[in-house]
Amino acid sequence: MATRTRKRPAAPRWRRILLWTLGSGFAVALLAFAALAVAVMNARASLPSFSELKSSPNGQMIRVRAADGTILVSLGPSYGEWVPYADIPPVMREAMVAVEDRRFRSHWGVDPVAVARIVKFAFDNHGTGRRLQGASTITQQVARTIFLSNSYTVSRKLREAVLALALERKFTKDQILELYLNKVYFGGGAYGIDAASRRFFGHPATTLDLSESAVIAGLVKAPSHYSPTADAEAAVGRAGVVLQLMQETGAISASEAAAANPHAVKLAPEPKQNSVRYFTDWALPQLETLIDETSAPLDVWTTLDLSMQRAADQAIRANAPAGVQGALVSVDRDGAVRAMVGGKDYVSSIYNRATQATRQPGSAFKLFVYLAALEAGYKPEDQVVDEPVTINGWSPRNSSGRFSGAMSLRSAFAYSINTVAAKLGRDVGYGTVADMGRRFGITTPIDTRPAMVLGTSDVRLLDMTRAFASVSQKGVAVTPYGITRVTAEGAVIYQHQVDTSRVLVAPYVAAQMTDLLQTAVATGTGRAAQIGRPVAGKTGTTSSNKDGWFLGFSSGLTTGVWMGRDDAHAVGGLQGGTAPARAFASFMRKAVASRPVENFETQVTLPEWQEEPDAESYYGEPDNGVFVDQDGYPVGGPQQDEGYLPPQPEGGQPEDPTPRETLDQDWLDRALGRNPPREAAPPQRTPYDPRRPMPGEPRRPVERPPYDPEGRPYQ
Template identity: 75%
Template structure:
């Protein structure tokens, strides 16, 4: 008779291997932990349920943060934040609106318990893929979870917040009916454009109460929840309508409407309410207000934000851009006080048609205005404004810069070279100090965009922002001490100051004498050089800039402690005929500054104005010619200049005080008054008799002196 072994007689859980026992105990432990977790979840849910406010309290709870923005004189510029309409009860909400939001945001809303297990399972693999790609899953919450987040939590993403959101959603489902939850949702969720709730959204986007929403309008509103800032009709009407088409398809798939209804409803036929007109102040507030996130922590209490904006200057800036920017071109202006306070900002001709802020966002080539950093580096290296340099042909690494006049003037001072924007001298100085040194100087003065170090960089081939360039010029005008633009002076919450701006004057960028010498050069450029149109009857220092083929025009300068930068051009970077920095941008600077500094005392610069040594007289078509037009491409590579039509030189062009004479003895066209005033000023500064005392018979046989024959090398 066979005898059973002890091993064979043992129970199965004792006969198995170690791994079988491990699996068994793991299973038992897992079940126990799951049971404990379920118990803990139930306790948490019912504990949360007991603390939830009543339905009426939920209806009146605040939602979002109101912000009032003040100008420097206290005037309210704009009130931002949530906009609320009438509370619409569940039975007054159009069925199309309820169906649209359920089909779009939570198709199983009427069957789940607050958290949708099917939805969670469906998005799990999507979340895993996005995580692998370094992105985070957006959305996936039920309507109940969104109500919990909207009323009780913030939008800051974290695992802890998602767990709390789920617990609150389960608690809400235990305390309130589905109808009450949907009523809360539709009256409190954010739909973009500052509108909270369907009534506010309906009134803002369609101009009527939410009780009258049509199917097409409901589809548009339902489509906004996914990305209010992107799909809002105030931001992108076409995107909002396209999204509504998707919503109609989702409604048909969910059985809320028929395919025929979805196909027959055209969201493009929906009439959107016209957006109220907004002035250029919004360019400033759009730039300044995002800074609140780094300045304060208050997210609930209503805020009063006190800014640096001067309304009178803003109106002048807006007018200067509208009047002077060429047809088909855009314009931007930013004006900064000596402490960095932004007094005016215009990002375009019309904020309503384009919210793109060209003063702070656009990156464009600055042309010869970039020579500021070339000459700063040269002055810091030991050069002086009166140092003599030779304007002659030069080739650097295969690149041969040319002056606009196609001539070279020989020995001239650095002051003359800057005043008339001589390209060959800028190239030679850049090579001498090092192109990397010039780039470092630009970075030192606040240029935040990448700067190439090819030789042509001295002519402004690297893209920059207007606000950065204006900041750099302001720092020079501030005797070399860094100026940091700011727009918010203080923030109060319930009359309590929670932020106060402090001006930092501790960063010295260049020595005082270097800044003074740079100002010496810049005031000469305005008084007698390429920036003459920017004269305002008091000391002004500045620089023009024009880029290839007249695509960009710049003027940046300062007077009486106020620095103003102007840019003009097309958004698509196409040619703007006649656009040069010394023309429209300089005129806009003049029109703005003559009013902006009217009530400020006249301030003299540390260095006295000294005229250029060679007295190069610009001919009419030299003013404002492109700094690097037809010389380098956008990448800084040399390109051949166009064929030049020979022009018969005229004798002196009246530099000796006589009226120019054309062939045949006919008088030449009378010069503009501005040119005559400048010539009289030059005569006075050099000790020559006034023009009217120099009227002598023309001596054709006399050869003009070298300095009389020369023309300024304007910007190229």
């Protein structure tokens, strides 16, 4: 009898489902692991070398220095010096690991404990909209800093994890930590520990102690919140947390943690951000035309003398009447701008009245009238008559309200006699006077009606100061400049060259003009500008006392002062010989105190054949200085001659001016940060823009006065 084979009972349905699920899950996991491995290997193969990562573009930092090397401002991201791993203080390394990734030495780039925390957080906060935080390892942060953006998306987190695993396969832990410490953002514009150490403590990262390391390590979580310069208490509190974590991880002992004192950390002094910024706002746009370097950190060495700048600031604040603005520019004999004040307070108004404002100069414009007359053959001793005069229906009056009869040209200038200036302008020609102003550097349009001799055309203080400086240099053109040299990684990439080849007037004309200017200070309207040594200068006052000017020179230094209201309203008692002259004297006494006393050469006798330089001596070479646009910002290259306004025919419009060259508006917009380039272009250095705030400052618009020159509000 055959035996019957007993049939095995079928497995329960749930068990089959479980086995299928486990098998499928294992297969999917295996495929996912294989895909991850392939992705990591591909990413590893595409990673740059360690040396390439060290030199990867970081964004350009610009440090602006005064003439003595003092840092005035730092612009753009700051990366400091690269600090090799061996030179990083051990306490700095351990502080960062303790606070940011305590399992850094044991994980493979992604911390499984942190991943588990993410999963739990996701389930606990599903639908709340809260972000997952604190899960990135140091390696993941390196991947994000170098290769990715800070956008918070699942795909970015996945790419970050793949890159972190690839980084761990290619580089050592020490190399990854070196990259991290030299590239992570610490706030205040500082990237990397060396920039942070210099920014907050004023010394290199190689000398960081335990307390300083704790402060810096605590910044990464929230740089703006824990910045020691923004909130010292918050920074100290966070440093205490870092020290506690270092003790928990065994990086330091309890006694070392107790001995550390973040409260005693000495912070580096904050650079002054007031009137110095008027100067940097004017000087830095010139970089666009001076250099081509767009990535390496730059050190920009300027002409600014900090002691003179302080004296200029004090002179304006102390002498400008209440409710009145003031500006001052001081130029050395070679054109170096030693001080620049564009207003009483940069914090409340960044509008630079020294370089941007255009105002009527009043009698200060007579400099060009008398230069034209002297060049035409007049002598300081020549007799002229102060008497009523009418020219094309215009009858000028003297400020004294009376006429003094016969006097020398010297006396007429010293006492600023308007009728004599009108006669001189008529005799030499108003176009000739306008041409003289253009020759000496006036960049704004000049009217040629008879009243122009009394300074009715708007000018800039910097232009007028430049003109007086050229007279002081015996008629040789002086071009103001603010940047002496630029270095990139220690190499000089730009060096300013002073040009003394352009002669504006013959030396004897400049000497005679200096004679007149000296008399104006010694016995005339500029007596308040006396400083106990030879001074030559000229006052300027506009109608209804809307503007007061004084411009003059002594001991090789030329200084111009303007005062007035931004709305062009009258200021009672404001005259060039009062507050502006006093501000000039207050500044110059300090500015030239260490300079030798220089007597003026007012008598120059030349051989007959040398007395009149030919036309090539005057105009043979274009001025290679930096000029300004309609807003007073500098633009590079030779001056574009705008000419002067032609005489107006009776009852009609001015004749069409000669066609003129124009600046490239596309370049100008980029240089001033007004609009983005019209076409996509390779990355370039971001042009300096005074509207861009310093770290921690709100962004402010470039300002203009609220009123036009006639006192009408802008629409």
